[in-house]
Amino acid sequence: MKSIVTTPNPVLSTPARSVTSFDKRLAKLIRDMKAALRAATNPKGVGLAAPQIGQAWRIFVTRPTEKSAIRVFINPKIIHMSESITDGVPERENKLEGCLSIPKIWGRVKRATQLTLKYQDESGGIHTEKFSGFLATIIQHETDHTNGVLFVQRVLEQKGKLYQTALDEDKKEILEEVTIF
Helix, strand or coil, rough: CCCCCCCCCHHCCCCCCCCCCHHHHHHHHHHHHHHHHHHHHHEEEEEEEHHHHHCCEEEEEEECCCCCCEEEEEEEEEEEEEECCCCCCCCCCCCCCCCCCCEEEEEECEEEEEEEEEEECCCCCEEEEEEHHHHHHHEEEEEEEHCCHHHHHHHHHCCCEEEEECCCCCEEEEEEEECCC
């Protein structure tokens, strides 16, 4: 199984290439991505883009809940976003977004509440579909990955705060604000 790459690996900040061959190599890459997403436990992953396993291709997989089937999106392109925006991650209590490639760092990102995505499936078929809520947030985060953009950039662009996971004196996990100079 491929392991998840973390910052500052340059593959994470480089726009990925479009997929043009829907072949056995693509099928293996997708299997590797699904396995890496399932294996992510701290935190549990809800989405994973190919650059996160070191492969600069415009592909991501999503699994909003552990019971959800993993969906595959190839050559994603957001063709419409709603004007209404979230105040952080919808359907989540703390509203903070995180990333498997930036462990223990969290931040609130304002994103469109709804979007229309054009993408290809594993056979190359073209689809256009509307998404809303938590899945729309995941899709925006993962599409950013395929464009070489990390969520921390969005937090900073929006003049938000970043937090890191730490332990208090009782060894309970807490969030501390990260100061960036």
